[in-house]
Amino acid sequence: MKKKMILLFITSLFFLQSKAQCAMCRAVLESGEDQSAAEGINDGIMFLMVVPYILVATIGYIVYRTYSKSKKVKNTGQIL
Numbered sequence: 001m002k003k004k005m006i007l008l009f010i011t012s013l014f015f016l017q018s019k020a021q022c023a024m025c026r027a028v029l030e031s032g033e034d035q036s037a038a039e040g041i042n043d044g045i046m047f048l049m050v051v052p053y054i055l056v057a058t059i060g061y062i063v064y065r066t067y068s069k070s071k072k073v074k075n076t077g078q079i080l
Contacts, residue, residue, distance in 0.1 A: 029038040 029041060
C-alpha cells in the first residue's frame, strides 16, 4: 500500500507540469501578447480537469472499503 501511495504522489507531480488547452483557447491566447493570461487559463483548465478525477477516486475508495469490510465480516461471521 505504501508503494502505491508513493507511486500516486510521483505520478501526480507530472500532472502539475502539463499544459492543457482547448484549440480555441490556444488560438486566442497565442495571438495576444500578455502571457500571464495564458498561464492563468492553463491553471484554470488544470484545476477543472483534476477535480472530477479526485471525486471519482474518492468514491471508488469508499466503495472498495465498504465492500472489503463487508467481505471480512462475512468470512469471520461477526455481526456489526
